Every structure is written in structure tokens, then in C-alpha cells.
Amino acid sequence: MDVKVKNRPSAPQIEIGRGPDIARPSREEAEQAVRTLIAYAGDDPDREGLRETPRRVTAAYDEFFAGYRECPFDVLSRTFDEVAGYDDIVMLRDIELHSHCEHHMIPFVGKAHVAYFPTDRVVGISKLARVVEVFARRLQTQETMTAQIAETIDKVLKPKGVAVMIEAVHQCMSIRGVRKPDVATITTQFTGIFKEDPAQQQRFMMLATERGRP
Structure with a gap:
């Protein structure tokens, strides 16, 4: 999926408000991307130990990158x-x-x-x-x-x-x-x-x- 960034600031500028205005993929698309990376690493995403990994990774991303949904000015x-x-x-x-x-x-x-x-x-x-x-x-x-x-x-x-x-x-x-x-x-x-x-x-x-x- 192509992700297009709107109104991206030029390189010298610093983004200090909310994160960039992009079209975010769905959770299902994000989980599929994790499955692709697991296969790229050389393992089977359908293996028992990895079946829930895409869901867990996506949930972890929600926590790791919560700063994009917050405004520091607020x-x-x-x-x-x-x-x-x-x-x-x-x-x-x-x-x-x-x-x-x-x-x-x-x-x-x-x-x-x-x-x-x-x-x-x-x-x-x-x-x-x-x-x-x-x-x-x-x-x-x-x-x-x-x-x-x-x-x-x-x-x-x-x-x-x-x-x-x-x-x-x-x-x-x-x-x-x-x-x-x-x-x-x-x-x-x-x-x-x-x-x-x-x-x-x-x-x-x-x-x-x-x-x-x-």
C-alpha cells in the first residue's frame, strides 16, 4: 500500500505538533505487513508460535508510537x-x-x-x-x-x-x-x-x- 504524506515540511523545519497528515493503513493491513516480514526473516507466519505475532506487534506499535496521536502544545x-x-x-x-x-x-x-x-x-x-x-x-x-x-x-x-x-x-x-x-x-x-x-x-x-x- 502506498502511503502519501500531505504537506510534508521541508528538511530544515522541525515537526513539533501532531504527526504528519497521512493515510494510515488499516490494522489488517498492518498485521499482513508483519506476516510478510516474518516470512522475509525466514520463518513461517502460520507456525503456532507466530500466529498471534502480527496482532501483538501491531498492538505494541500502538503503544510505541502513541506520540503521533498527541500534541505537545496541548x-x-x-x-x-x-x-x-x-x-x-x-x-x-x-x-x-x-x-x-x-x-x-x-x-x-x-x-x-x-x-x-x-x-x-x-x-x-x-x-x-x-x-x-x-x-x-x-x-x-x-x-x-x-x-x-x-x-x-x-x-x-x-x-x-x-x-x-x-x-x-x-x-x-x-x-x-x-x-x-x-x-x-x-x-x-x-x-x-x-x-x-x-x-x-x-x-x-x-x-x-x-x-x-x-
């Missing part, structure tokens, strides 16, 4: 103005993430550290973790996801600055190709005060990488 839509004079960064570190490499559709697993410097409003801290989750549950490159998280927080909350750091291990590098396990990839993105003020950027990096913390 996640941050409820904010609070009463901060009792608080004037410093808000940071969440060690946000666990599980995503899939868009090149091989193989998982990469790691942690995100996210901070922003509020202006006149803040968002519930769990919402920052939720933004990470929305973007992680899409086919991704780590670089793009890092930029998407930072841009979304920056656009919605309009803070003085945003800082995002992701550390992840990519199984497409661990179990295939060069086969180098436990090699971490680190990506960062900074806006506003975190980009303009080296002291604030250094402070974020220190908090994100500090070991032996409680």
Missing part, C-alpha cells in the same frame, strides 16, 4: 501565574525515555534533562516529562528530538530560556553495524539565557551531570 496548555516571586530555573533531570531510531526502527534508551527559566508563568513539572514522552514515542533521531523538546517549551511557555540534554544508548549501534555496546550519545539544545549566558549553561550542565546526587 500538554503545556495549562500554566500557573502564582509563583510567589520565584525567579530561578526549573529543572527535571533523569527523565527516562524509550524511543525508536527512524533509520532502523530499533530502540534507543536513555535519559533527558530539561530546564527552563520562567518569566511570569510556570507549568506543572510532570508536564515537562510528558513533552519528552510525546516526542520519544515517535520515530526519531536523537538530535531532532532534543531540538523538538526545546522548541516546544520555548514556543508555549515563552521563558527566558530553555535547556535540554539527552543521553542515550542506541541499539542500532549496539546490536548491529559496528556493534559497540554501551556507547552513549549526548545531545544538547539551548535557547535564550542558556544560550547567551555561559554561566547559566555551565550551571545547567553541572546539575545535569552531577553524580552521587540523592
Whole structure:
């Protein structure tokens, strides 16, 4: 089945809303595609142990890629103005993430550290973790996801600055190709005060990488 993408953004743009507007195959078509891949791998999709695999894989895809059905802007839509004079960064570190490499559709697993410097409003801290989750549950490159998280927080909350750091291990590098396990990839993105003020950027990096913390 041909899948046509409507209004695909040009390469330099970053998709930060809902997923692309495509004609999605039916569940039956998806299950048939899994059967084809099983046969391509060299096994019999009608073998007893594999009969339910297409259904299970399709159900797993609904969970793995739920981020396409969510809008990260909506996640941050409820904010609070009463901060009792608080004037410093808000940071969440060690946000666990599980995503899939868009090149091989193989998982990469790691942690995100996210901070922003509020202006006149803040968002519930769990919402920052939720933004990470929305973007992680899409086919991704780590670089793009890092930029998407930072841009979304920056656009919605309009803070003085945003800082995002992701550390992840990519199984497409661990179990295939060069086969180098436990090699971490680190990506960062900074806006506003975190980009303009080296002291604030250094402070974020220190908090994100500090070991032996409680």
C-alpha cells in the first residue's frame, strides 16, 4: 500500500505538533505487513508460535508510537501565574525515555534533562516529562528530538530560556553495524539565557551531570 504524506515540511523545519497528515493503513493491513516480514526473516507466519505475532506487534506499535496521536502544545496548555516571586530555573533531570531510531526502527534508551527559566508563568513539572514522552514515542533521531523538546517549551511557555540534554544508548549501534555496546550519545539544545549566558549553561550542565546526587 502506498502511503502519501500531505504537506510534508521541508528538511530544515522541525515537526513539533501532531504527526504528519497521512493515510494510515488499516490494522489488517498492518498485521499482513508483519506476516510478510516474518516470512522475509525466514520463518513461517502460520507456525503456532507466530500466529498471534502480527496482532501483538501491531498492538505494541500502538503503544510505541502513541506520540503521533498527541500534541505537545496541548500538554503545556495549562500554566500557573502564582509563583510567589520565584525567579530561578526549573529543572527535571533523569527523565527516562524509550524511543525508536527512524533509520532502523530499533530502540534507543536513555535519559533527558530539561530546564527552563520562567518569566511570569510556570507549568506543572510532570508536564515537562510528558513533552519528552510525546516526542520519544515517535520515530526519531536523537538530535531532532532534543531540538523538538526545546522548541516546544520555548514556543508555549515563552521563558527566558530553555535547556535540554539527552543521553542515550542506541541499539542500532549496539546490536548491529559496528556493534559497540554501551556507547552513549549526548545531545544538547539551548535557547535564550542558556544560550547567551555561559554561566547559566555551565550551571545547567553541572546539575545535569552531577553524580552521587540523592
